Amino acid sequence: MDDLRRIDLNLLLTLHALLAERHVSRAALRLHRSQPAVSHALAQLRSLFDDPLLVRRDGGLALTSQALELQRPLEDALDQLQGLMHAPAFDPGRARRTFRVALSDYGSRVALPALTRRLREHAPHVDLAATQASREAMLTQLLDGEIDLALGVFHEVPAELETKTLFEESFVCVADRATLPARGGLTMAQWLARPHVLVAMRPGADNEIDRALAELGHTRRVAVTLPHWSIAPELLAGTDLVLSVARRAVAHLQQDRQLRQLRHFAAPFPIPPFRFQAVWHARREVDPAHRWLREQIVAVCSDIG
Structure with a gap:
């Protein structure tokens, strides 16, 4: 009991955050405390356990062997304390x-x-x-x-x-209906011959469609790369461009009068869902x-x- 009097709950919570994050700044964010306060608490914990707990290694912080041994019992102790303290339920109607x-x-x-x-x-x-x-x-x-x-x-x-x-989610292809057969979509040869629109945060970014093509030994010509889905369908009207896109991203096309000239069709090769x-x-x-x-x-x- 004498040893327990030397420890307050805040120190144990700080120790738990430091062991979990292995980073003083991230532990401070987790605890909603300042970095100096957490650094001061770490110094107290090192003195209390007579162990550095966190040591510099490979450009970061690593746990000492004693810190590793403390993780599980500390987690169990805090879980038991949490069970004793019935946190009030979140009231969405009143929360700010x-x-x-x-x-x-x-x-x-x-x-x-x-x-x-x-x-x-x-x-x-x-x-x-x-x-x-x-x-x-x-x-x-x-x-x-x-x-x-x-x-x-x-x-x-x-x-x-x-x-x-x-x-x-699954993929669907979209193009101007005037450039498509009266029924159905495009054959593999026709699809590969068309220029394409790619939606990606940056050109050349890895994506599900080109990975599926690569497995079949094919590549496509990407004529336009965009960072946003929303504008992509508007580029298709009146052009020969093809957009291969997540189905829910273009579910609104039939409700948009300006985009009703576009048509969905299945890709001529399997694209795994995501x-x-x-x-x-x-x-x-x-x-x-x-x-x-x-x-x-x-x-x-x-x-x-």
Whole structure:
């Protein structure tokens, strides 16, 4: 008991964040504390355990053997304390806060309108700060605590992040109907002979369509590369361009009078579907507010699906 009197809960929470993040600045973000305060707490912890806990190695911080041994019992102890403290449920109708969400352009089109309507209806004082970035940048922002949630297509996710598949998406081709046969789409030879529009954050970026083509030993000519889905269909009208795109990204074309001259058709080769996912840091897993937001996104994407 004498040893326990020397420790306060804040020190244990700081130790937990430092062991999980292995980075003083990220631990400070996680704890909503200043970096000097966390550095001071680390000095106290080193004195308390008579061990450096975190040491410089290969340009970063690594855990000492004693720190590694502390991780599991510390996690168990904090979980038990959490069980004793019944956190109040999140009340969306009364809450005032801002969620920081990163989405691709595709994610913004398919999910953001319905999510915004849902928030306005159920959480009128909750604000949404939406940003756009590459897949790699979104994951880095999650790790650094700069955003709360990312929505997009992620092939490899770091172990510190949690994921949930919201729906599976397939591809469709779109072109000006005047350049297509009266029925059906294009043969493989016709498709390869046409110039194409590619939607990517940067030219030459890896994408599902060109990977599928490469497996068949083919390449296509990309005449226009765009960073946004939204403008891509407008480039097709009156041209011979072909756009291969996620089906939900162009679901609105039949409702747009100016774009009714465009027609969907199946690609002449198989393009594997992809999973649209939500990704968040494990430190947000039990946060009632973040859990509520994830539930709203799941509900919205279920309706979309």
